[in-house]
Amino acid sequence: MSKFEKKFGKYAINNLTIIMILIVVAGYVLALMPQTADIIHSLTLNPGYILQGQVWRLFTWVLNPPTISNEMLVVFLLMYFYYSIGTHLERTWGAYKYNVYIFSGMLFTVIASFLAYGLLVLLVKNPVIATEFMDSVAYYSFTVYYLCTSVL
Secondary structure (H helix, E strand, O other), X not given: OHHHHHHHHHHOOOOHHHHHHHHHHHHHHHHHOHHHHHHHXXXXXXXXXXXXXXXXXXXXXXXXXXXXXXXXXXXXXXXXXXXXXXXXXXXXXXXXXXXXXXXXXXXXXXXXXXXXXXXXXXXXXXXXXXXXXXXXXXXXHHXXXXXXXXXX
């Protein structure tokens, strides 16, 4: 890891937690607007749609807000929790290792969704049904990602 850190450490994003929180807040603002329901739906991580050519979903699923609660108090507490854990990890590990941690978590979330989709297609033998099922599951991918990364 230290060879990579020496080579790529200068590209690490400082204060990544604050950037991630701002992205989540932007997702909540989009979710609160009634006319943007279709936009939020088109940002979810769904391998079926990605394989049909909607490659932006590989990156925009991060904008999809966690579906734990729509109560603003819970959202603020959740964002405070993300901030306190994330900034502490970044101070302890350094910006480079924290970036690797966050971005590898995102990458493995995408890989896991494709594996789940592939398994579902094998079991159901119908990609359309698998895509519709993954569409209902896609709303939870961001929440699962944040809960998993926050626990560590």
